[in-house]
Amino acid sequence: xSLESRQIATLARKAxxxxxxxxxxxxxxxxxxxxxxxxxxxxxxxxxDDLVQNSxxxxxxxxxxxxxxxxxxxxxxxxxxxxxHDFYRGRYSAKEIVDEEAALRERAPEPFxxxxxxxxxxxxxxxxxxxxxxxxxxEYGYRYSEIAAMVDSTEAAVKMQVRRAFEKLREILVCxxxxxxxxxxxxx
Amino acid sequence: xxxxxxxxxxxxxxxDDVHLRETAISLAVRDTVREEWLPAVDDRExxxxxxxxxxxxxxxLTDDEQRRLDEKRQDLVDAxxxxxxxxxxxxxxGDDAREFEAAWQASVGSAARQDRRAAPRTGAGRAxxxxxxxxxxxxxxxxxxxxxxxxxxRDASWVTQQxxxxxxQQVNLVDGSSIRLVGPATLSYRSLNAAxxxxxxxxxxxxxxxxxxxxxxxxVETRDARVSVLGTNFGVRADDRETTVILASxxxxxxxxxxxxxxxxxxxxxxCSVKLGxxxxxxxxxxxxxxxxxxxxxxxxxxxxxxxxxxxxRHYGVxxxxxxxxxxxxxxxxxxxxxxxxxxxxxxxxxxxxRVDHENDRYRLVDRSD
Numbered sequence: 017x018s019l020e021s022r023q024i025a026t027l028a029r030k031a032x033x034x035x036x037x038x039x040x041x042x043x044x045x046x047x048x049x050x051x052x053x054x055x056x057x058x059x060x061x062x063x064x065d066d067l068v069q070n071s072x073x074x075x076x077x078x079x080x081x082x083x084x085x086x087x088x089x090x091x092x093x094x095x096x097x098x099x100x101h102d103f104y105r106g107r108y109s110a111k112e113i114v115d116e117e118a119a120l121r122e123r124a125p126e127p128f129x130x131x132x133x134x135x136x137x138x139x140x141x142x143x144x145x146x147x148x149x150x151x152x153x154x155e156y157g158y159r160y161s162e163i164a165a166m167v168d169s170t171e172a173a174v175k176m177q178v179r180r181a182f183e184k185l186r187e188i189l190v191c192x193x194x195x196x197x198x199x200x201x202x203x204x
Numbered sequence: 205x206x207x208x209x210x211x212x213x214x215x216x217x218x219x220d221d222v223h224l225r226e227t228a229i230s231l232a233v234r235d236t237v238r239e240e241w242l243p244a245v246d247d248r249e250x251x252x253x254x255x256x257x258x259x260x261x262x263x264x265l266t267d268d269e270q271r272r273l274d275e276k277r278q279d280l281v282d283a284x285x286x287x288x289x290x291x292x293x294x295x296x297x298g299d300d301a302r303e304f305e306a307a308w309q310a311s312v313g314s315a316a317r318q319d320r321r322a323a324p325r326t327g328a329g330r331a332x333x334x335x336x337x338x339x340x341x342x343x344x345x346x347x348x349x350x351x352x353x354x355x356x357x358r359d360a361s362w363v364t365q366q367x368x369x370x371x372x373q374q375v376n377l378v379d380g381s382s383i384r385l386v387g388p389a390t391l392s393y394r395s396l397n398a399a400x401x402x403x404x405x406x407x408x409x410x411x412x413x414x415x416x417x418x419x420x421x422x423x424v425e426t427r428d429a430r431v432s433v434l435g436t437n438f439g440v441r442a443d444d445r446e447t448t449v450i451l452a453s454x455x456x457x458x459x460x461x462x463x464x465x466x467x468x469x470x471x472x473x474x475x476c477s478v479k480l481g482x483x484x485x486x487x488x489x490x491x492x493x494x495x496x497x498x499x500x501x502x503x504x505x506x507x508x509x510x511x512x513x514x515x516x517x518r519h520y521g522v523x524x525x526x527x528x529x530x531x532x533x534x535x536x537x538x539x540x541x542x543x544x545x546x547x548x549x550x551x552x553x554x555x556x557x558x559r560v561d562h563e564n565d566r567y568r569l570v571d572r573s574d
Contacts, residue, residue, distance in 0.1 A: 020312050048311060056307065057303060078266065081267075093261075093264070096304055097297060098248075151233070152288075153289045153293070158296075169521060172542060172544075172545070173520050185233060
């Protein structure tokens, strides 16, 4: 163990024992580490400040639960990963985006009743595994460039796949609706 | 997307029935996907916990987190067998963790350097160090002030453009020339007259230049190299190790920055590099499409339709076909890789006087008369 790692472990040990000064020193040291990490993962976006702040709060609130202070690195890693994935999952969507999407939902025609929702599930299953994988990653909150890296493709190809997937879904839904209508007519 | 742009988009969508229906389908797909597989991961932290445990880091989980993971583990495994995307996310978390380790190591290293600088001194050594520090500080401040005054007087008209990593920015010059900065990059130039193109720019990072022919040469300087051109398309990448120059069309000269008279000439399709204090390497032929991938560009110069079809098919994951007589036709063009494949093919078709037929992921260039 090198000298600086020992210092970090010592600070962590003191912080776990309730030493507020040690915790403050630890957080001051950790802040740029987390900032650098978040910038590397999502780029220099305004949300980085929120991510850093919340990850620092996480560390300070749960430091007493750190079982082995020599494992502080893993503990800090966990806090950073929790925040990053909260970000992907949409926690940091600006309120106005949520409000605008809600307004759009209200104005948009209700395309599917309960039966149609089942059709949509069926339609989604009709997509190729690759297209479905991309749609799901998109819904998780990843950007196209990130999805491209995850599926070993290019950003343009991923965008193309998403558009094709939506086109195909529309086509399948139209077919399913027509089939349902025919069934209804034959019963009449 | 900026808030104002987003608002305009939503306003436009709200007033268009077709778009509203498209949006409704999109929202329904979103809801369906979320309903299908997000219940397994409704605990926002569960995938991170799972990934940490999978990589042997369960020691960082608290008792409560371990309990939550134990409760959800089977659901999670089941969901992962149904949805490949969840396995992707877990793998991605592994990448995130590695990135964090790198950031941590870098900081620990810098802490060590700070520790060494701050190591305690004793007795006479401490007094000598204090005196030396004061002298050095005064001298440094004096030099700094002098340099600042000089720079402020001399560089009042300097323009600096900085582009962050992962970003691309286009700089348009007054004569119609353009510079595509590929981040991380910094471009500086002196602009004495707003009506005239700067004749010399300084670059750190990567850029693709489209320089309109003028009466005066256009010069790009990096730490290591000097590139002199009249009118041409070329790319320059300058990092800490070397400067690489790739010529798409025209003619240009490359030299050491401090020895402009001793250089090499590049021909279209050639590349050379310059290391600090060394002469430029000889120009060697390169594949322009591969050589400009870093600029997120397709650079085709006298490329056959067969080659263009192969490149576009691979990049966009679609099938691009053409009628056999078109195979050997050659065209030149520069395209942004983020452009839609249909837009690129439309331009290609226009230049050949043919049309593009499109069905699903299959595009075919055919003679208009067919």
